[in-house]
Amino acid sequence: MDDYIPLLRFASDIGMVVLIWLVQLIIYPSFFLIDAGKFTAWHARYTRRISVVVMPLMIAQAVSTAVLLTRNADPGLKLETVGLIAAWTVTFSLSVPCHKKLQQSGKNDDVIRRLIFTNWFRTAAWTLVLLSGLLTE
Template identity: 50%
Template sequence: APTAMRSKNMNGSGWSMTEHLPTIRLGVDAAMATLIWLVQLVIYPAFRFIEADRFIAWHHKYTRAIAYVVLPLMIAQAACIGWLCLIRASVGNVTSAGAVLAAWIVTFTLSVPCHHKLQQQGKDPQIINQLVRTNWLRTLAWNIALLAGALSLRS
């Protein structure tokens, strides 16, 4: 197993990044799960209520703003889980890695193309419905990652 990264805290005691990484990862997993539930239950359904003549401008602002929240969390989650899999390829860590990989695949093969179509074509109820429907896959995947992460803390 890789050597734990150590630094000194203000009291001079050792602090192991590797020791605390599962807890950090659980926080990131919880943030992703919370965010995806907000997207699934509130944000994407609200697309239906944006006026068509304002939709493209609104959608552009939304996608730019949400990227500042989503991308750092996705990267942090992948980094934490990847590192944990290198240290200890437990069932929980590998399950989380698979769930996160599935969420990324759905994001970049289904969700991002829907957003591109909405940005180019404007408000389209069929595309919005497709976005809401296929987002359940990401909701499931990120919640599996959270559950597997929580269970791996117990082992």
């Protein structure tokens, strides 16, 4: 099973990068297009459904990276770990609060703009994770 850990990490890295770029360029900007009267119900459905995709990828990434760190903490893997920590930090300190505010208060263009702006940090972090993984393999 251990032989599959690098493949699991690589697959989850690719999955997160594809997902975060779709979120950044298509999904979050489309929030502006949702009718305000339907936004809260739509957003609740969106967050439930996207979590089914995001959480397994994030967990697979974290677990596989942790396992690989116990084997060999080379500089590339350390850089990937920093990117992963940055992505998680931004997710839970900036993105999740924006989503909570949208869910509680309904559609708010300022919060949507903040979500899009701060998501660039996650996009950069997860892209760095993939690139550092590619460069060190």
